[in-house]
Amino acid sequence: MSNYQLIYFPLRGRGQATRYLFVDNGIDYKEENCAQDWVKTYKPKMPFGQSPLLKDGDFEVAQSNTIMRHLGRKHGLYPSDLQEAAKADMITDHVEDIRGPYVRMIYQNYENGKDDFVKTLPEKLGYIENLFKKWGTEYITTKISFADYILFDLLDTLQILTPTCIDALPTLKAFYDRMASRPNLKKYRETEEFKKMPVNGNGKQ
Structure with a gap:
């Protein structure tokens, strides 16, 4: 069972780099779509009122680049030098x-x-x-x-x-x-799920 849960909208946007890191390194994670009832249910729970949010067990990490650095440090993807x-x-x-x-x-x-x-x-x-x-x-x-x-x-x-x-x-x-x-x-980017995922939330790209 995965300890990681990525809460984000069903688009590439600010969450895609995190997906790439997970997929490329074979790290199991689950994703929760926050588009439904974002304003009432999800936004009030976000540390800065924004997504993505990463749940690492009971610990919550906000801000997309902070999420990436956090995962980098945990999985040998942040340089020690x-x-x-x-x-x-x-x-x-x-x-x-x-x-x-x-x-x-x-x-x-x-x-x-x-x-x-x-x-x-x-x-x-x-x-x-x-x-x-x-x-x-x-x-x-x-x-x-x-x-x-x-x-x-x-x-x-x-x-x-x-x-x-x-x-x-x-x-x-x-x-x-x-x-x-x-x-x-390469395998992930060839999936229909990836190909159909919009880049941005307003249909423009």
């Missing part, structure tokens, strides 16, 4: 610098804001490309960490919005292809 940990953390924070404007564009200004958002991507993704070249590793650190799932999820989401966004970034594209070809992730 301080410099390696800093690399994972800085990429995670930079992903958030991209994801935040993406979410605002999707939910608040899709029609008028999409083109302007897409124009920011070569520079922002280029920073990650340059770091991958500098560090010379297949993953963000010397072995896969929680941050790789966060970055992979972002790149996947962005390629749905603008399919060629990493074509001119060969090192980043190689990273994406490497993640997508990991056996457990």
Whole structure:
């Protein structure tokens, strides 16, 4: 019986990186759909009034990146070396610098804001490309960490919005292809459940 329960909406959104981490590492978990009666039943119980929420036994973990770090520390996916940990953390924070404007564009200004958002991507993704070249590793650190799932999820989401966004970034594209070809992730992403899952809650992507 799983000790992990992920409470989230039936969409990729902020919960998908956690699903990737679970699936890729063969970690059993259950998922609870909080879309039904969110306002009355679920939201008041959330520490910050938001989902996802991870239940680790009796312990509750909120905030998507905190969930990822918590799981990383528990399952050998958070670097023990301080410099390696800093690399994972800085990429995670930079992903958030991209994801935040993406979410605002999707939910608040899709029609008028999409083109302007897409124009920011070569520079922002280029920073990650340059770091991958500098560090010379297949993953963000010397072995896969929680941050790789966060970055992979972002790149996947962005390629749905603008399919060629990493074509001119060969090192980043190689990273994406490497993640997508990991056996457990590949099998999971080929399921109908995954293919039918919306990226965002308003149908825009």
